[in-house]
Amino acid sequence: MFDLILRQANLPCGRKGQDIAILGTKIAEVAPRIEAEAREEIDATGRLVTPPFIDPHFHMDATLSLGLPRMNRSGTLLEGIALWGELRPTLTVEALVSRALKYCDLAVTQGLLAIRTHVDTSDPRLVTVEAMLEVKRRVAPYLDLQLVAFPQDGYYRTKLGAASLERALDMGVDIVGGIPHFERTMAEGTASVEALCRIAADRGLPVDMHCDETDDPLSRHVETLAAATVRFGLQGRVAGS
Numbered sequence: 001m002f003d004l005i006l007r008q009a010n011l012p013c014g015r016k017g018q019d020i021a022i023l024g025t026k027i028a029e030v031a032p033r034i035e036a037e038a039r040e041e042i043d044a045t046g047r048l049v050t051p052p053f054i055d056p057h058f059h060m061d062a063t064l065s066l067g068l069p070r071m072n073r074s075g076t077l078l079e080g081i082a083l084w085g086e087l088r089p090t091l092t093v094e095a096l097v098s099r100a101l102k103y104c105d106l107a108v109t110q111g112l113l114a115i116r117t118h119v120d121t122s123d124p125r126l127v128t129v130e131a132m133l134e135v136k137r138r139v140a141p142y143l144d145l146q147l148v149a150f151p152q153d154g155y156y157r158t159k160l161g162a163a164s165l166e167r168a169l170d171m172g173v174d175i176v177g178g179i180p181h182f183e184r185t186m187a188e189g190t191a192s193v194e195a196l197c198r199i200a201a202d203r204g205l206p207v208d209m210h211c212d213e214t215d216d217p218l219s220r221h222v223e224t225l226a227a228a229t230v231r232f233g234l235q236g237r238v239a240g241s
């Protein structure tokens with residue numbers, strides 16, 4: 001007796017019409033026809049059955065905010081970032097949590113069960129961090145949510161950029177983020193990569209850094225990130241995104 005049998009599912013590898021038998025939390029058998037009983041059966045005829053989808057890069061604090069405070073007329077990333085800067089001072093924990101939970105419901109219905117989201121730490125109120133930690137706690141039973149401390153306005157570029165990022169990590173954010181190509185100079189971008197990797201090494205955290213998100217061919221912070229990964233012994237814990 002199995003716990004669950006999915007009948008006649010299509011698999012990502014292209015095999016069609018497969019029965020999938022599950023015992024406890026494990027897949028016990030996959031075959032065109034499983035002659036056995038189960039506590040529960042689901043007819044999956046013609047439907048795709050896959051492992052859960054993973055979104056490795058998201059900005060959940062900005063989700064479902066189209067038109068707030070106004071539309072992005074140029075459609076460019078830079079106007080998008082400027083708009084976010086206009087919206088940010090008006091954000092509340094309640095509104096952020098409500099929009100994010102709505103998005104998480106949508107995500108789960110599409111098979112997305114793991115999301116890594118950057119969380120802007122530039123506003124020293126850190127309402128974004130407070131809200132996303134609350135969302136993470138609330139969705140934990142069904143969605144694996146990882147949070148990245150992301151200094152959208154730059155780590156060195158603003159007076160409180162560095163301090164706010166460290167406070168976000170103290171509050172429980174999982175991963176160290178950065179945006180070296182957005183610092184004031186190439187040298188400060190390089191220094192931010194070094195500083196952030198040092199923080200990750202000291203705290204035993206992973207790194208996920210926006211790198212070279214620009215048309216400037218001289219922007220090569222991903223090389224610095226790779227070198228710092230080796231120097232700080234962070235192999236296997238670093239993503240350049």
Ligand SMILES: [Zn+2]
Binds near residue numbers: 058059118210
């Ligand atoms: Zn991003």
